[in-house]
Amino acid sequence: MNEIKKFFEDQGVSRRDFLKSLLKISAGATILSAIPSIVSATTLSEWKEGKRFKFDDTKIKVSEEITLNDEAEIGAAVVGAEGLLIRETDLQFTRSLERRIRTDGVVIHHVGNTDKNVNAAAIHRWHINNGWKGIGYHFIIRKDGSIERGRPLESVGAHCYNQNEHTVGICVVGNFELARPTQAQFRSAEKLIGAICGLYSIIPNDQTIVGHKYYNRTACPGTYLQKWVPDIIRNANKFC
Numbered sequence: 001m002n003e004i005k006k007f008f009e010d011q012g013v014s015r016r017d018f019l020k021s022l023l024k025i026s027a028g029a030t031i032l033s034a035i036p037s038i039v040s041a042t043t044l045s046e047w048k049e050g051k052r053f054k055f056d057d058t059k060i061k062v063s064e065e066i067t068l069n070d071e072a073e074i075g076a077a078v079v080g081a082e083g084l085l086i087r088e089t090d091l092q093f094t095r096s097l098e099r100r101i102r103t104d105g106v107v108i109h110h111v112g113n114t115d116k117n118v119n120a121a122a123i124h125r126w127h128i129n130n131g132w133k134g135i136g137y138h139f140i141i142r143k144d145g146s147i148e149r150g151r152p153l154e155s156v157g158a159h160c161y162n163q164n165e166h167t168v169g170i171c172v173v174g175n176f177e178l179a180r181p182t183q184a185q186f187r188s189a190e191k192l193i194g195a196i197c198g199l200y201s202i203i204p205n206d207q208t209i210v211g212h213k214y215y216n217r218t219a220c221p222g223t224y225l226q227k228w229v230p231d232i233i234r235n236a237n238k239f240c
């Protein structure tokens with residue numbers, strides 16, 4: 001049992017959340033699935049990805065040594081299904097991704113732990129080091145406004161506790177508790193969100209397009225970006 005407790009502590013899950021989760025699990029299926037050491041690898045990875053338990057991207061360990069390559073542009077930008085120029089990153093995931101059944105919202109994040117102009121490949125590496133399948137966000141918006149592919153759009157992400165099954169995750173690169181997003185990031189965010197809303201017939205509003213803190217107790221996407229969310233919603237309406 002101590003091992004389980006430690007597992008949840010590592011995930012930043014409080015005892016109350018842990019007990020609540022146990023209750024939910026035992027009501028839904030079998031209590032055995034609550035024990036990490038005996039669950040299947042897939043279920044464990046779902047746990048680690050915060051699909052069912054608390055996930056906070058602000059707790060991701062960011063490598064202190066961010067190399068030049070981590071800030072470089074990798075891959076060619078091509079027009080994706082979104083109708084926008086997206087840099088395809090061709091990231092390899094450690095396990096198979098699941099398909100999202102329904103999509104009715106977008107969650108906006110920042111990197112948080114660094115204000116460097118890191119790319120999708122760097123974030124992908126950090127998330128793998130955290131035990132996940134790979135990058136948890138579907139899109140990364142770099143400081144110059146260029147958009148990079150993270151997880152394939154149709155797959156279930158790993159970016160927002162309990163909300164991954166129905167949302168697309170966008171990470172705007174920077175620490176917006178300390179710095180402001182660039183105008184280029186703002187413009188790309190509204191275009192990208194407009195395109196996603198168009199694809200999935202989502203009406204952009206303050207319940208469908210939200211900062212991470214709307215759902216979870218976190219500073220993400222940072223004060224400066226959160227302030228812009230209403231403007232992003234308003235402008236996204238023009239693009240969907």
Ligand SMILES: [Zn+2]
Nearest residue numbers: 057109212220
């Ligand atoms: Zn976040």
